[in-house]
Amino acid sequence: MGAQWKAKHKEEAASAKGKIFTKLTKEIMIAARSGADPDMNPRLRLAIVQAKKASMTRETLERAIKKGSGQLDGAASYEKVTYEGYAPHQVPVIVECLTDNVNRTISNIRGLFRKGQLGTSGSVSWDFDHLGIIEATAANADADAEMAAIEAGAQDFELDDDGTVTFYTDLTDLDLVQKALPDQGFTVVSAKLGYKPKNPVSLSDEALAEVEAFLAAIDNDDDVHEVYVGLAG
Numbered sequence: 001m002g003a004q005w006k007a008k009h010k011e012e013a014a015s016a017k018g019k020i021f022t023k024l025t026k027e028i029m030i031a032a033r034s035g036a037d038p039d040m041n042p043r044l045r046l047a048i049v050q051a052k053k054a055s056m057t058r059e060t061l062e063r064a065i066k067k068g069s070g071q072l073d074g075a076a077s078y079e080k081v082t083y084e085g086y087a088p089h090q091v092p093v094i095v096e097c098l099t100d101n102v103n104r105t106i107s108n109i110r111g112l113f114r115k116g117q118l119g120t121s122g123s124v125s126w127d128f129d130h131l132g133i134i135e136a137t138a139a140n141a142d143a144d145a146e147m148a149a150i151e152a153g154a155q156d157f158e159l160d161d162d163g164t165v166t167f168y169t170d171l172t173d174l175d176l177v178q179k180a181l182p183d184q185g186f187t188v189v190s191a192k193l194g195y196k197p198k199n200p201v202s203l204s205d206e207a208l209a210e211v212e213a214f215l216a217a218i219d220n221d222d223d224v225h226e227v228y229v230g231l232a233g
Helices: 017-032 042-053 058-068 102-115 145-152 171-184 205-219
Strands: 079-087 091-099 128-138 156-159 165-169 186-197 224-229
Touching (some): 017 091, 017 224, 042 058, 042 171, 042 186, 079 102, 079 205, 091 102, 091 205, 145 156, 145 165, 165 171, 186 224, 205 224
Antiparallel strands (some): 079 091, 091 224, 128 165, 128 186, 156 165
16 A cells, blocks of 8 residues: 555565575664664564564574674674665655665665666655554454554554555654554554655556566665555555
8 A cells, every 4th residue: 555565476576584584684783783672672672573473583583683782793784775766657666775785785776776767865755754654453353443543643544455454653653553552452563664655656557567577676686675665556
């Protein structure tokens, strides 16, 4: 529904556990810079939840936290870099990368955007809302998404065709809302800061296939962490 692009075959594209763990490890290491205690570090706590859902071993998880928080020598230094531009047919795209080599990453991103248009900072982000995004599923038949959004303090919500509910929050309320949702009958699947398009574009089947191929190539790059697109559901 536009909050984040989901490729039709994303599970196939990301089937290699090594790639999934690489992305999760980078996120944990960056989050751990702000402290190794998840109780005092909401971003790290969310990253740990995602890692556990992906069946990351405790040893791998703890090593990533120690590397990120500086408890181990020789840790790679990752930083977050964001690129903006357009996919084919002028569909706005925001690409978030976690990288230990910015020169390599920008070179790769430029190549991937050859079929689109790589823009400057701010060139498309004005057309997105930057907010908290929580995906959740009903834990029981009585769970009411609208009431849960109100009680938990979410700004808005969307119901997906597969039964998943996406709750949107203020940037500063993400952690509070995701903690409150279980009491409202919802199981949190993921929680993160991200982008929601203000004016998603609708395309014909042929044009949509072209855009999806473009996005799949970007999402498959090892440095790419998240891809957000202004595309109607």
